[in-house]
Amino acid sequence: MNRLTDISFGWFKTLDDEQKVSYNQALAHAVFYANNGEPVRWYKKDASGVIVPAMTWPSGAGYCRRMHIQAIAYGVEKTMSATACFNDVDNRWTWVGK
Numbered sequence: 001m002n003r004l005t006d007i008s009f010g011w012f013k014t015l016d017d018e019q020k021v022s023y024n025q026a027l028a029h030a031v032f033y034a035n036n037g038e039p040v041r042w043y044k045k046d047a048s049g050v051i052v053p054a055m056t057w058p059s060g061a062g063y064c065r066r067m068h069i070q071a072i073a074y075g076v077e078k079t080m081s082a083t084a085c086f087n088d089v090d091n092r093w094t095w096v097g098k
Helices: 015-031
Strands: 040-044 049-057 062-073 076-087 091-096
Touching: 015 040, 015 049, 015 091
Parallel strands: none
Antiparallel strands: 040 049, 049 062, 062 076, 076 091
């Protein structure tokens, strides 16, 4: 999860605490509630981005969601994809692989 929350935009350039909260709230909303293809946007001070659930599929003990993530800060755009899986057995989400 660290690579998702500690995005680097250059030498010692990361989101500040308020920006991280806004980004993490958008990420959580996208994972829990957004439909596939529905963009969840965030903006705080001079940073912004969008998270789009690309697909959802069943897994052995629940389901997984692939997220496409874009963040812009300090005039630099970062993009990545990540997969979150929900496990019905222990009722929790985990981030897996790339």
